[in-house]
Amino acid sequence: MAGPKAPKDPERKRAYFYIMKDKDIYGSVQEDGSIIHFIYESDGRLINSAQIAGNIENKEELGLLETVEGFGRLVHSIGVSVETDNQNEQIEFVFQMYGKQDLYGGGTNLKVKLTGDGMERKIYLSDYKWTPDDDIPGQIKFIFNTPDIMGKASVRLYLNDGYEAPADIEETEVDMNSDEYCRMISHSLMNMGNAYRIRKAIEKTRAGKEVTLAYIGGSITQGAGAAPINTECYAYKSYQLFQKRFSAKNNVKFIKAGVGGTPSELGMIRFDRDVLRDGQQPDIVVIEFAVNDEGDETKGDCYESLVRKVLNLPWKPAVILLFSVFANDWNLQDRLSPVGKLYDLPMVSVLDAVSPQFALKNDEGRVITKNQFFYDMFHPGNAGHSVMADCIEYLFEKIDQAGHASLNAFELGLTEEKILQEKLNLAPVIGNSFENIRLLDKKDIYAKAYIDEGGFDSTDTQLQSVEMDDQLSLTPEFPYNWMYDGTKNTLNRVKAYFELEMECRALLLVFKDSGEVNVGKAKVYVDGEYHFTADPHINNWQHCNAVIIFNNKTSENHVVRIEIEEEDRDKQFTILGFGYVL
Incomplete structure (x- = not known):
């Protein structure tokens, strides 16, 4: 009989901080059949996670998280745990570093096998040899063997000698039934506005119609940060709350058309296709671009154009302006809310609800912490999505409780609908240059547009795809595109151009951004004059990018030529479509 074995030397206790703490994860089936939950850590997300989940304020330590080299200096090991209903569930954790030259393929992957028992497993950075292409911490993946598995995940970084971290702070569970929570939600109501169209929808619902x-x-409306994304997102929860409160016969339908990384500059182009598809006539439209429109070239013209486009639809739907918020307590409601004020629209501000209580110096009066509300620096988690849904529901409740006509309507002697129509006849507060914009692609062709596709004779199938409505399955954005593929067809390199001739007042190009190395740039010419270069690597991840080619006061005939740059003719470039105003 063997005697007892000598114990191994215990691992010394190290300082650590969380970058994920009790976050919901969900195994979603990807297009290739894999089952993955992604958490992106690039573009400042990892630093923000350290601040919110780990309470890190040390600027040196935060700065080290910007690069793989700094990450290796700061971090000794990574502790990961996942808890699922089935404790034997097999999960692989991957922390992928992005490469300098090859964004997705050039970096080191830090990996560990897990089970769903909540036990922490560690990755020791000393076990890895870093690649020469390593650049920045990129993304975290939880890879499941079984689809549709929910879990709670925590990830903490153990630090090398010489670095310290603050003590871990315990958080109390959010009480969504408390008076404090209700008061917080009430602060979201920026403007109840002219509520006639919403009341009309509520009455229609109650009548069983x-x-x-x-x-x-954008991505918040898509459901980013929610797990699962289709039923835990604010949009679905809001629709469910509306149905529960007002529906007589389970007679409420749901359309979700959120696309990650897209501003109203693209939203106005895809509205007809993504929202009005198959003849849909929505009664209420919630517009959420308050954290996506910073890069809008028009500084609000596209946003107001979209709002007016919806308000002027023949069946007269209601419009709600929703202002979501980033973890740095920022959004664009100061820029965009004048649109709502001009047309007296219902407006809901998540920033006004949650940010004041985030700022409290102690727990007294705080309802929800940033770590509990946010999944990452850009997106709410499940609790945050619930807060957003409750903010919209609060608006519906106040409208339902209010009288059936505003004081303004009585004073003017007009119906509320007539008041709105008169406001729509006023000059726009920012602009309405694109109110009548239409989509042009291989499917939606304008009869008077003359196209020479040149070398753009392929169709790109590697597209940004999103979960529409209440579905988990992915729908590709802009599948009817024109793709130049110099990687396969050398004949294309001779005709490395695309030409469009048409008479119109404004024209936008929608092209595919990508982080892949085999994607090149294209120059855009109008009537023979160079206008700009479309570079898919500026944003450097796969999504749809809308840019204005021209926006004139009068409609004239123009020839637009999109030509692949000489040094990139062995690469790819995809025109997803165009937006045009006649």
Whole structure:
């Protein structure tokens, strides 16, 4: 009989901080059949996670998280745990570093096998040999063997000698039934506005008639940060709350058209295709671009054009302006809310609800912490999405409780609908240059547009794809595109151009951004004059990018030529479509 074995030397206790703490994860089936939950850590997200989940304020330590080289100096090991209902569930954790030259393929992958028992497993950085191409911390992946598995995940970084971290702070569970929570939600109501169209939808619902709620926006509306994304996102939760409160016969329909990384500059182009598809006529449309429109070339013209486009639809839907918020307490409501004020629209500000209580110096009066609200620096987690849904529901409740006509309507002797129509006849507060914009692609062709596709004779199938409505399955954005592929067809290199001739007042190009190394740039010419270069690597990740080619006061005939740069003719470039105003 063997005697007892000598114990191994215990691992010395190290300072650590969390970058994920009790975050919801969900195994979603990807297009290639893999089952993955992604958390992106690039573009400042890792630093923000250290600040919010780990309470890190040390600027030197935060700065080290910007690069792989700094990450290796700061971090000794990574502790990872996942808890699922099935404790034997097999999960692989991967922390992928991005490369300098090859963004997705050039960096080191730090990996560890996990089970769903909540036990922490460690990755020791000393076990890895870094690649020469390593650049920045890129993304975290939880890879499941079984689809549709929910879990709670925590990731903490153990630090090398010489670095310290603050003590871990315990958080109390958010009480969504408390008076404090209700008061916080009430602060979200920026403007109840002219509520006639919403009341009309509520009355229609109660009468048992079909009512449709539609939501259009960026990644928050898509459901980013929610797990699962289709049923835990604010849009779906808001629709469910509306149905529970007002529906007589389960007669409320749901449209979700959120696309990550896209501003109203693209939203106005895809509205007809993504929201009005298959003849849909939504009764209420929630517009959420308050954190996506910083890069809008028009500083609000596109946003107001979209708002007016919806308000002027023949069946007269209601519009709600929703202002979401980033973890740095920022959004664009000061720029965009004048649009809502001009047309007296209902407006809901998540910033006004949550940011004041984030700022409290102690727990007294705080309802929810940033770590509890946010999944990362850009997106809410499940609790945050619930807060957003409750903010919209609060608006519906106040409208339902209010009288059936505003004081303004009585004073003017007009119906509320007539008041709105008169406001729509006023000059726009920012602009309405694109109110009548239409989409042009291989499917939606304008009869008077003359196209020479040149070397753009392929169709790109590697597209940004999103979960529409209440679905987990992915729908590709702009599948009817024109793709130049110099990687396969050398004949294309002779005709490395695309030409469009048409008479119009304004024209926008929608092209595919990408982080892949085999993607090149294209020059855009109008009537023979160079205008700009479309570079898919500026944003450097796969999504749809809308840019204005021209926006004139009068409609004239123009020839637009998109030509691959000489040094990139062995690469790819994809025109996803155009937006045009006649």
